Amino acid sequence: MLRKVSCQDSGYDCKFVVQSENVDELVEMVQMHAEGTHDMQVSEAEVRSLAVDA
Template sequence: MTKEFDCRSAGVDCPFMIRDENEDEMASLVQQHARTTHQKSMSKEDILRNTREM
């Protein structure tokens, strides 16, 4: 099942969006984006709470 994460749904005004079938890969990419772009860290659990299934 494909999942989608976007910064706006997480409450950040940013156009970043990712869709992936692999939760671990998606979480890793979101964590990298959050660190480099927003100087924030996010746990995998926080990320999964803000994803939706496509």
């Protein structure tokens, strides 16, 4: 199932969106973006809770 995470859906003024059928890949991409762009750490559980059907 295709899942997505969007910074805007999470309340940030950022156009980052990632979609993947692989949740582990989704988690990795969101964590890399959060750390590199927003200088914040996001847990796997947090990413999974933010993911919605795409």
